[in-house]
Amino acid sequence: MLQIKPILAALKRHKAGTVLIALQIALTLAIVCNALFIISQRLDRVHRPTGLVESDLMAIQNRFVGTEENNAAPLIKADLAALRQLPGVQDVVAVNSYPLRGGGWSTGVRTDVDAKDSKAHTTQYFGDEHTLATMGVRLVEGRNFRSDEIVEADPQAIPDPAAIIVSKALADKMYPDGHALGKTLYIGDSKKPSTIVGIVERLQVPWNGTWSDSFYENSLIQPVQLTSAFTNYLIRAKPGQLGDVLKAAPAALVKVNRMRVIPSDRGVRTFAEVREHAYKGDRGMAILMGVVCLVLLGITAAGIVGLTSFWVGQRRKQIGVRRALGATKHDILSYFLTENLLIGVAGVVIGALLAIAMNLWLVTQYEMARLSVPYVLVGVAALLLLGQGATLAPAMRASRVPPVEATRSV
Amino acid sequence: MSGMFVHNLRLGTNSLRRNPLLTALMIMSIGFGVAASMVTYAVFRAVSGDPIPQKSAQLFAPQIDNRGPQYNREGEPPDALNYTDAMALMRAHKATRQTLLFQVGLSVTPDDAHRMPFKALGYATYGDFFPMFDVPFQYGDGWGAEQDQGREPVVVISRALNQKLFGGENSVGRRLMLEDRQYRIVGVTENWDPKPRFFDMFSGNAYADPPQVYIPFTYAIDQRIDTYGNNNCGSDGKRGNDFDSWLRGECVWISPWVELNTADQVQAFRQFLDGYAEEQRKAGRFNWAPNNRLRDVHAWLDHEHAVPPESRISLSLALGFLLICLVNTIGLLLAKFMRRAPEIGVRRALGASRADIYRQFLAEAAMVGLAGGVLGLVLTGAGMFGVGLVFEPQIARLAHLDISLVALTLLLAIAATVLAAFYPTWRAAQVQPAWQLKSN
Numbered sequence: 128m129l130q131i132k133p134i135l136a137a138l139k140r141h142k143a144g145t146v147l148i149a150l151q152i153a154l155t156l157a158i159v160c161n162a163l164f165i166i167s168q169r170l171d172r173v174h175r176p177t178g179l180v181e182s183d184l185m186a187i188q189n190r191f192v193g194t195e196e197n198n199a200a201p202l203i204k205a206d207l208a209a210l211r212q213l214p215g216v217q218d219v220v221a222v223n224s225y226p227l228r229g230g231g232w233s234t235g236v237r238t239d240v241d242a243k244d245s246k247a248h249t250t251q252y253f254g255d256e257h258t259l260a261t262m263g264v265r266l267v268e269g270r271n272f273r274s275d276e277i278v279e280a281d282p283q284a285i286p287d288p289a290a291i292i293v294s295k296a297l298a299d300k301m302y303p304d305g306h307a308l309g310k311t312l313y314i315g316d317s318k319k320p321s322t323i324v325g326i327v328e329r330l331q332v333p334w335n336g337t338w339s340d341s342f343y344e345n346s347l348i349q350p351v352q353l354t355s356a357f358t359n360y361l362i363r364a365k366p367g368q369l370g371d372v373l374k375a376a377p378a379a380l381v382k383v384n385r386m387r388v389i390p391s392d393r394g395v396r397t398f399a400e401v402r403e404h405a406y407k408g409d410r411g412m413a414i415l416m417g418v419v420c421l422v423l424l425g426i427t428a429a430g431i432v433g434l435t436s437f438w439v440g441q442r443r444k445q446i447g448v449r450r451a452l453g454a455t456k457h458d459i460l461s462y463f464l465t466e467n468l469l470i471g472v473a474g475v476v477i478g479a480l481l482a483i484a485m486n487l488w489l490v491t492q493y494e495m496a497r498l499s500v501p502y503v504l505v506g507v508a509a510l511l512l513l514g515q516g517a518t519l520a521p522a523m524r525a526s527r528v529p530p531v532e533a534t535r536s537v
Numbered sequence: 538m539s540g541m542f543v544h545n546l547r548l549g550t551n552s553l554r555r556n557p558l559l560t561a562l563m564i565m566s567i568g569f570g571v572a573a574s575m576v577t578y579a580v581f582r583a584v585s586g587d588p589i590p591q592k593s594a595q596l597f598a599p600q601i602d603n604r605g606p607q608y609n610r611e612g613e614p615p616d617a618l619n620y621t622d623a624m625a626l627m628r629a630h631k632a633t634r635q636t637l638l639f640q641v642g643l644s645v646t647p648d649d650a651h652r653m654p655f656k657a658l659g660y661a662t663y664g665d666f667f668p669m670f671d672v673p674f675q676y677g678d679g680w681g682a683e684q685d686q687g688r689e690p691v692v693v694i695s696r697a698l699n700q701k702l703f704g705g706e707n708s709v710g711r712r713l714m715l716e717d718r719q720y721r722i723v724g725v726t727e728n729w730d731p732k733p734r735f736f737d738m739f740s741g742n743a744y745a746d747p748p749q750v751y752i753p754f755t756y757a758i759d760q761r762i763d764t765y766g767n768n769n770c771g772s773d774g775k776r777g778n779d780f781d782s783w784l785r786g787e788c789v790w791i792s793p794w795v796e797l798n799t800a801d802q803v804q805a806f807r808q809f810l811d812g813y814a815e816e817q818r819k820a821g822r823f824n825w826a827p828n829n830r831l832r833d834v835h836a837w838l839d840h841e842h843a844v845p846p847e848s849r850i851s852l853s854l855a856l857g858f859l860l861i862c863l864v865n866t867i868g869l870l871l872a873k874f875m876r877r878a879p880e881i882g883v884r885r886a887l888g889a890s891r892a893d894i895y896r897q898f899l900a901e902a903a904m905v906g907l908a909g910g911v912l913g914l915v916l917t918g919a920g921m922f923g924v925g926l927v928f929e930p931q932i933a934r935l936a937h938l939d940i941s942l943v944a945l946t947l948l949l950a951i952a953a954t955v956l957a958a959f960y961p962t963w964r965a966a967q968v969q970p971a972w973q974l975k976s977n
C-alpha cells in the first residue's frame with residue numbers, strides 16, 4: 128500500500144528472518160493445498176450414494192458346512208422361508224454380494240457379439256425377484272424379474288440369462304442415446320444375448336477402492352439364485368424393527384440348521400455398519416489430513432508471531448523516532464502488516480508452485496487426481512489471512528510504542 | 538570440559554526460562570513435527586520390514602507367462618501359476634526345496650455338539666513349506682515327502698487353534714474334522730505370522746490374521762478343495778464348468794516358492810524356467826517368447842506393493858511437516874538468540890571466544906530439542922491410538938512404541954534442533970563485542 132520502499136529497505140537488513148518466514152509460508156501452503164485436496168476427494172467418495180435405501184437394512188454372511196460346495200439350493204430356500212416368517216422382516220434376498228461389501232463379481236459387457244473388446248466393465252449381482260424391493264433400489268424404466276425367470280445355478284456354470292436388469296449408468300454407457308430398454312447385451316465372452324428388461328436409477332458396485340472408480344455405478348442384476356454354500360442374506364426390516372430383526376434373524380437361521388458358519392466378526396451387520404467399515408480408511412485419511420493442516424497452520428502462525436515480535440522488539444527505538452516525527456499509531460500498524468503481506472505474497476507464489484509440483488509427484492506415485500486451481504486459491508487466501516492475523520498482535524504492540532522511546536537508550 | 542558443558546546447560550535453562558512463550562512455541566513445534574514423523578514411521582517400519590530376514594535372499598517366487606503379451610500388464614507375467622505349470626515345477630525338482638500353496642477356508646466342526654462350527658483359514662501346501670520358511674513348532678513337526686506323495690489326510694494346526702480345540706494340550710496324533718473329512722494332526726506350530734505374509738501376496742493376505750491350518754496340497758487337489766484365495770482367469774477368461782477343466786485351464790491361483798542357496802543355483806533355475814517355457818512354445822501351448830521372472834522376497838514384496846499407499850503418503854507428508862517445524866524453529870531460535878545480542882557482546886568483550894558462544898547456544902538448542910523430544914514422545918504415544926483411524930486394523934496393530942522408537946524420537950528431536958540451531962548460532966557468534974558495547 129504505502130511506504131513499500133522503506134519496508135523493502137528494512138527487510139534487506141533482516142534477510143534471514145524474511146527468507147525463513149517466506150519459506151515456511153511456502154511449504155505450509157504446498158502441504159495444506161494437497162491435504163485439503165485429498166480431504167475433499169475422500170469426502171466425495173464417502174458421500175457417494177449406493178442407490179439403496181440404507182435404513183432398516185441388514186446383511187448376514189453365511190456359509191454352510193458339511194454340504195457339497197455348490198449344492199446348497201434347498202438349504203438356502205429353507206433359510207429364506209424361515210427369515211420371511213419373522214415378524215419384523217419385510218423382505219429377504221440371497222445374493223452373491225451387495226454395494227460396499229468389498230468382494231464381488233465383475234465382467235466386461237459388449238453390445239456387439241463380434242466385438243473383441245468389452246465396451247464397459249460392470250459388477251454382476253445374482254438374485255431373485257425380491258432383489259429390488261429388499262435393496263430398495265428405484266426402478267426407473269421397464270419391469271422387475273418375474274418369478275418364472277429365476278433359475279438356480281452353480282456359480283461355476285451360470286447360464287447366460289435371457290433377461291437382465293441394469294443400472295442407469297451402465298445403460299447409458301452401452302446405449303448413449305438413452306434407449307437401452309429392450310436392447311441386448313453380451314456378458315463376458317458369451318455369444319448369447321441378454322435383454323435389458325429393467326433399468327434402476329442407481330446401484331453401486333461392491334468395491335470402493337480407486338481401481339473401481341471408472342465403473343463404480345455400472346451394475347447388472349441376473350435372475351439367478353446361486354446354489355453356492357457361501358451366500359449373503361440381505362434383509363429389509365419393517366420400519367423401526369431393525370434392532371429386533373438383528374437379533375432374531377441369526378437365531379432363526381441357527382434353528383433351521385446348525386451346520387453353518389456365520390462369522391462372529393462382521394457376520395451380521397446393519398447396512399450402516401457396512402458403510403462405516405467400507406469408508407473407514409477414507410474417513411481416517413480425511414481426519415489425519417485435517418489434523419495435519421490445523422497443526423501446520425498453528426505452527427506457521429506461531430512462527431510468524433515469534434519473528435515479528437522479535438523485529439518489533441529490535442526496532443522499538445526506530446518506532447519511537449517515527450512516532451516522534453509525526454507517524455500515527457495507524458501508520459506503525461500498517462507498516463508491519465504491509466511488511467508481512469509482502470513476505471506473505473512472496474511465500475505464496477513459491478508455495479503455489481511447490482503445491483503443484485508436489486501434486487504432480489503424488490500423481491506419478493499414487494493413483495491421485497490433478498490438483499484443481501480453487502484449492503490453491505483457497506490455500507493462498509488462508510495463508511495470507513493467517514499471516515496478517517499472526518502479525519496483528521505484535522504490530523499492535525509496536526503501534527503502542529510511545530514517541531518518548533526515541534529519547535531512551537536501551 | 539564437562540564442567541563447562543554443565544555450565545552451558547545451566548545458562549541455557551536460565552535463558553529458556555526468561556522467554557517462556559518463545560521457548561514453548563519452539564518445543565511445541567519440535568514436538569509436533571517429531572511426533573508426526575514417528576507415528577507414520579512406526580507404521581512404515583511395520584509394513585516395510587523384512588518378514589524373514591535370515592532367508593529372504595534365498596527364497597524365490599517363480600513366475601511363468603502362460604497367457605501371452607496381450608493379457609499382461611506392462612509385460613509382467615501373472616503373479617501366480619496355473620495347475621499345469623505348478624505341477625511341472627514340482628516334478629522338475631530343481632531347487633533345494635520347493636513348495637506350492639493356495640489358501641483354503643475349511644469349516645472346523647468341534648466334537649462337542651453344543652459348539653457351533655467355525656471357519657479356519659490356512660494353506661494347502663507341500664511338506665517343504667515348513668523347513669523352507671523356518672516355521673517353529675510347539676508340538677510335533679510338519680509332514681514329509683511321503684505324505685505328499687501318499688496324498689494323506691494329515692494336518693498341521695496353529696497354536697491358537699490348538700488352544701481353542703484342545704485347550705493347548707499336545708494334540709499330535711489326534712483327529713480333526715475339517716468340512717466332512719477327517720485328518721490326523723501331525724504338528725502344532727508356534728504363533729507364527731510373518732508380516733507382510735510374503736508367501737501369499739497373491740490373495741491379498743499380506744496383513745491378514747495368522748493362518749490356522751495347513752494340509753497337503755496333493756490331498757486337497759484329490760478332494761477337490763477349492764481355493765479360498767484369488768483365482769485369476771485373465772480378462773474375460775472363463776474358469777470352466779468343473780474342477781477338472783479348471784485344473785487343465787489357464788487360470789492362475791497357485792503361489793510357488795523355491796529355495797535356492799547359491800548364485801549358480803539361481804542361474805540354473807532361471808535357465809530351467811526359460812527352457813520350460815521354450816518347451817511349451819514348441820509344444821504349441823505358448824506362442825510367445827519365454828517371459829519368466831524369479832524374484833527373491835525383497836523384489837517380490839516390491840513388485841506386489843507390500844507397503845500400502847496410505848503409508849507412503851503419510852510418511853512423505855510427515856517429513857514435509859517436520860521440515861516446516863524445523864524452518865519454524867530456525868526462525869524462532871534466530872529471534873531468541875539475536876535478542877540477546879547485547880549479552881553476547883558483553884561476554885565476547887569479557888574474553889569469551891566464538892567457540893564458547895557456539896557451545897553455549899548449541900547446548901541451549903539441545904535443551905529445546907530434548908524438551909521437544911519428550912513432548913514428541915507423549916504425542917507419539919497418543920498418535921499410536923490414532924493410527925487405527927487411517928490404517929486397516931491388521932496394519933495398525935503392527936505399529937507400536939518400543940525402546941528403539943523412543944530412542945529414535947529423542948535423537949531425532951535433539952539432532953534436528955541442533956541442526957536448526959547452526960545458522961542462528963553462527964549469527965550470534967558474529968556479534969561484534971565493540972559494536973554492541975558502543976550502541977549501549
